[in-house]
Amino acid sequence: MNEITFPYPVLGNGDDYSDSAFQAVVDIDLDGEEDDQKLKIAYRFNLSNQEIRRKIDEKNASYALEIVCVDSFFRSVLLVPEEGDHYLPIGDLYGRLNIQPLVIATGSVKAFSSTDFNEEYEGHRFQIEPGDMLAIDDMVVRYIEFLHLNFESLVRITTSQDVDPLEYGFDTENDLLTINMGEKFREIWNAYHIQQEFAPLLAMSVYKDCLVAALEAISTSDSDGDAEQWRWARALNTKLAQLNISVPENPDFTALNRVAQQLVQNLGVRRLSKNA
Structure with missing residues (x-):
């Protein structure tokens, strides 16, 4: 994963946290009858950081999937539970499909901190706004033509x-x-x-x-x-x-x-x- 600079620590982006982990398992397959097929995205998140989990429990953050299919002009950010399935019309998608697992803020957090911040951030508190990214995992890339060949x-x-x-x-x-x-x-x-x-x-x-x-x-x-x-x-x-x-x-x-x-x-x- 390429490291991106944020004005606050992001779990999974470099070494902003010492021991916490954020991972997502994402499986993609076709589902349904041939004349009404959908793309099934099955996902499961694993998050070990207690402070971020607490913000999710408080409804100030959410697990999310950012889905981008550049060739068909499709982009969607889904706020999702910890585990589940999501279905997309296969006709909306072709070419390269990028799925980015995230945790994003859904509410304002005035003084976010974690006991697992690395030494650079230890003891600091950060203002978090809705839409800010709290955790990120490696992007999942699939090529839809291998599932559903089209022009x-x-x-x-x-x-x-x-x-x-x-x-x-x-x-x-x-x-x-x-x-x-x-x-x-x-x-x-x-x-x-x-x-x-x-x-x-x-x-x-x-x-x-x-x-x-x-x-x-x-x-x-x-x-x-x-x-x-x-x-x-x-x-x-x-x-x-x-x-x-x-x-x-x-x-x-x-x-x-x-x-x-x-x-x-x-x-x-x-x-x-x-x-x-």
Whole structure:
């Protein structure tokens, strides 16, 4: 775990505590019938520090799981009991899934202290506010494509010196469909694509354009079957069949654009319409 500097001791972050421990066991699997599968996250926390446990008992702190799936713009912080299961719709997740076990403050603590602080903090008291982190364990990382292969998990993003700084392009002739971004555009992407208010707009632009390029590659190579050699193309054809979406023969840009818009609706238009 990379150490992060906090203005107060955090259990599990370096050596802020002498003997206390905080650990979490997290198991991830698919659950349910094939047409209604969910991602099951089973967890169990082990916390030996009595002062932090007391804050949990007093409802001033809680065990938590921060769940982030960058590729699908998903982020959630769950306040959870010491042990249990949580279920997420599998359709909301693809690519790399990060699960960060935490203990976070849910109330203000005016003078937090522990008999297990290391020598640097011994005898000190700290003001803790809601949202502050009290304990952290190693991040659990899983790749959803190994559980539930889909087209989106086969898209990767790179920074390219060959693309103008504020532009992006696509490479369709590999197993992974690649979005090549100019340096400045990649900075913008990194800054905004996990923010809930901006994610749908990016999905409707970058991912939609990516899908237009992918659909064009498939439609122009269908006659000789070249597209089937690429993993992303096989996955995209499967996705189209699942959604009962058909691509017309010899499609023009308008037809390809319409199909691409249908494919990104859940990431773009529908999310915006819920908040309208």
